């Protein structure tokens with residue numbers, strides 16, 4: 001399997017190259033030249049396999065420059081029971097036809113672990129395959145969860161250095177504490193004065209500057225990315241759609257071959273795009289429902305065909321979805337436009353220059369045939385957490401609540417009641433304050449966010465993930481906040497350039 005850039009499809013690259021580089025040299029994203037097909041018998045056979053073997057099956061289709069044994073080593077290390085428990089991705093039935101896929105049983109209690117525990121293994125092996133002897137510098141822009149998950153995944157991985165930028169006022173206290181207390185000799189964390197999009201733009205600029213990367217290469221460094229623009233981040237996420245389907249079949253909710261819907265709380269469009277790849281590999285997904293918070297740029301795009309980032313930015317209680325530029329949409333546009341790298345170049349130029357673009361009706365018709373979209377405001381997020389807890393005895397976090405609410409609206413509007421998987425992307429304890437406030441209908445006790453964890457546990461009895469319980473007493477290592485204009489300078493200083 002070879003990879004091309006969404007902005008120039010003539011050059012072909014290996015998976016190892018795509019993973020080592022993160023972003024293509026022309027600024028595009030790496031995509032597989034074609035989407036491999038999975039046979040229904042192989043999907044059926046997954047019913048009897050553990051998650052790690054389901055992962056090997058899927059990864060083998062895409063990472064053809066890895067051997068089966070290599071991939072097995074990678075996934076066994078990434079999804080080890082010490083990190084994820086016995087079942088990395090439990091599917092919890094909350095009613096007859098709705099299952100919640102809990103993607104947050106990894107070390108940082110958010111779904112990013114699904115990809116970021118595996119990526120370092122894929123990356124270090126990719127470096128060996130491409131003959132990369134430089135030290136890889138992982139630059140991460142984070143809206144909160146990626147940063148911690150990447151730090152946790154890369155800490156003390158030989159041959160790597162990781163630098164994380166987070167919006168200093170845009171993450172929860174717990175997210176911040178998780179990052180600024182990170183252990184590891186090769187890690188560095190900066191707050192920036194700005195929002196996630198500013199952080200992401202800064203990182204992309206550093207990547208896109210070829211003069212700079214040539215200079216770096218001379219000094220023995222290569223940049224790479226752990227953001228979901230990296231194919232090595234995206235490909236592990238395809239696995240859990242297959243896994244959820246296999247579990248539904250195993251539980252007798254579906255016969256193999258029958259369709260399901262999926263609902264995804266969406267920010268950078270990585271998670272839902274992984275569902276798209278699963279579907280186009282042959283997994284019977286009928287509709288993918290894209291759920292946004294008040295930052296509903298994707299809802300508008302999927303309904304109208306115009307992507308317009310010129311709008312107010314809201315800091316919400318689901319900060320990992322506070323995004324106005326969803327980078328992975330570029331990959332969807334590439335596939336949906338009949339692999340037109342020229343069209344993608346045009347749209348992305350318009351986005352960079354005017355902050356908006358409009359996709360032709362024929363392309364939109366194809367997209368709307370597969371995706372539904374909706375958004376959820378802040379009051380509805382709190383109301384949904386409360387209702388889901390009291391009516392269904394299920395405690396969900398703010399991001400998951402967005403998906404639950406958008407799904408309810410979707411069913412009310414369409415009557416589509418196919419068996420459905422709702423992605424749950426964070427432990428409720430990661431956003432204890434918002435969740436507790438919702439559960440208590442606004443009667444929030446005056447506690448700091450760490451005592452909120454204990455209080456939420458006292459009120460609901462739900463188990464607290466061990467790393468979150470230990471967080472409060474960890475020593476702070478990183479306090480620096482930098483201007484968004486100075487990100488590249490910080491990187492240079494740090495690398496002694």
Ligand SMILES: *Cc1c(COP(=O)(O)O)cnc(C)c1O
Pocket residue numbers: 110111112145146228265266267268269270271272320321399425426
């Ligand atoms: C990152 C994240 C999302 C958004 O996922 P995308 O792949 O960026 O769409 C949703 N919820 C949580 C908790 C996250 O950490």
